[in-house]
Amino acid sequence: MSPTRYYSDDAVTLFHGLDTDVLPTLADASIGAVITDPPYNVSDRNGRDGTTPGRLRRRDGSLREVRKDFGVWDRNWSPSLLIGELPRLLRRSGSLVAFTSEHLLADWLTSGLNHRGLITWRKTNPPPQFPKLYVRSTEWAVWQVNGPGGWVFNAGGYRPDCYDGPIVPAAERVHPTQKPVWLMRAIVAVHTAPEDVVLDPYAGSGSTLLACRDLGRRVIGVEADERYCEVIASRLSQGVLPLGA
Numbered sequence: 001m002s003p004t005r006y007y008s009d010d011a012v013t014l015f016h017g018l019d020t021d022v023l024p025t026l027a028d029a030s031i032g033a034v035i036t037d038p039p040y041n042v043s044d045r046n047g048r049d050g051t052t053p054g055r056l057r058r059r060d061g062s063l064r065e066v067r068k069d070f071g072v073w074d075r076n077w078s079p080s081l082l083i084g085e086l087p088r089l090l091r092r093s094g095s096l097v098a099f100t101s102e103h104l105l106a107d108w109l110t111s112g113l114n115h116r117g118l119i120t121w122r123k124t125n126p127p128p129q130f131p132k133l134y135v136r137s138t139e140w141a142v143w144q145v146n147g148p149g150g151w152v153f154n155a156g157g158y159r160p161d162c163y164d165g166p167i168v169p170a171a172e173r174v175h176p177t178q179k180p181v182w183l184m185r186a187i188v189a190v191h192t193a194p195e196d197v198v199l200d201p202y203a204g205s206g207s208t209l210l211a212c213r214d215l216g217r218r219v220i221g222v223e224a225d226e227r228y229c230e231v232i233a234s235r236l237s238q239g240v241l242p243l244g245a
Contacts, residue, residue: 003222007233011213014221014236016229019081019201022222029091031220032196033152035187035208037179039077040101079104082201083111089199090146095191099141099179113144116151120162121183127167143191155190163187174231175205184211192217206232 003017003025015022079098086096097119100108109115119141126137145151153159163186168178184207192198196217200208203221209232212219223229 006229031089031199033095036200037099038202093150096144108142125166178205
């Protein structure tokens with residue numbers, strides 16, 4: 001797929017294309033932070049291996065089939081391409097914040113960057129879970145830095161590594177794994193400087209792009225699915241979102 005510039009304004013550049021085609025075209029040390037929500041590879045772990053049961057009981061006692069299948073993009077994905085490009089793309093002391101699942105955590109921990117810890121999003125309104133399983137009320141993001149020190153951290157001297165807040169309501173969701181803008185705005189505010197260019201190579205619903213523009217950061221997004229490029233362009237055209245969005 002030859003990448004095309006799908007949307008552009010003073011703060012945002014969105015490419016429709018694959019990460020494999022766009023990332024090599026970006027200049028060395030041109031990115032202040034990579035803040036992204038890539039695939040988790042959870043669609044490969046539906047009922048056939050026992051991780052996700054296949055049926056959920058309704059309140060009336062009846063059963064409905066359940067499959068957590070986000071699509072081809074969430075199967076057999078590896079962070080290896082991005083990991084290989086990070087030392088070149090990130091400026092010295094630039095940060096990576098990448099949401100992930102337990103299935104891919106080991107891959108991120110071998111990135112070669114300076115691992116500073118895990119960030120946790122604790123959902124205040126998590127969706128219900130199957131019987132005899134914990135409700136999945138948290139998600140993780142790895143935080144790593146390109147270099148031994150000097151990274152941006154705009155959170156003062158005492159900032160817990162957990163962000164508490166709601167998921168996007170189902171009626172407002174435009175992407176199956178959509179992150180709320182309030183969360184991405186908080187992360188961008190802590191881990192970037194005003195002059196930074198942020199990169200989100202898996203733009204999805206565009207929440208990172210919206211957060212960056214709201215905070216006055218320039219941002220480059222990459223999205224392989226043209227349907228979501230259209231969604232992102234539509235969301236960006238609506239202007240600055242309220243703080244709770």
